[in-house]
Amino acid sequence: MADDRKATLVHISGRVQGVSFRIWTKTQAQRFGLTGWVRNEDDGSVTALIAGQDAAVSAMLEQFWNGPVGASVSSVVTKQASLDEAPSDFRITS
Template sequence: MTDDPKVRLVHISGKVQGVSFRIWTKTQAQRLGLTGWVRNEDDGSVTALIAGQDAAVSRMLKQFWNGPVGASVSRVVSEQASLDEAPTDFRITR
């Protein structure tokens, strides 16, 4: 069914910590009507779970390549995830 939410687990690498990447992600996700979460990882990367309509998820995946001012994204890798993992809002975790 085309109305089913699309859910992606996304790993973003590069200069993505210390540049408000998580706050930027939450703002962009909320503007697109997405739910999920974003967190910093110990290796300096950022991981996000995004869930929503296909077009909004696709747009967010493209926006990850730009990030906020000061970010320098070198890699964005996404994989399918389960809707069971997504909260009903968008959160910054850890």
């Protein structure tokens, strides 16, 4: 049901650039059936918009704390977003 869908903007800090975090995020998001995007930020963090079923979004938020091999996540901050902001697929943006 559409009522079970939500979108969340996520800001991930720590050692998250230079460890294939964006590629890992895209792979995980697709595995969970999520749409959205992920990008590197100038301050060394990563921002992602994830959208999909509530349970899948929650599972992805837990996965962000692990990240890919080589990552060391120190912070995962979330903010509610609009489903209208999410694309129909999952993209790595610049």
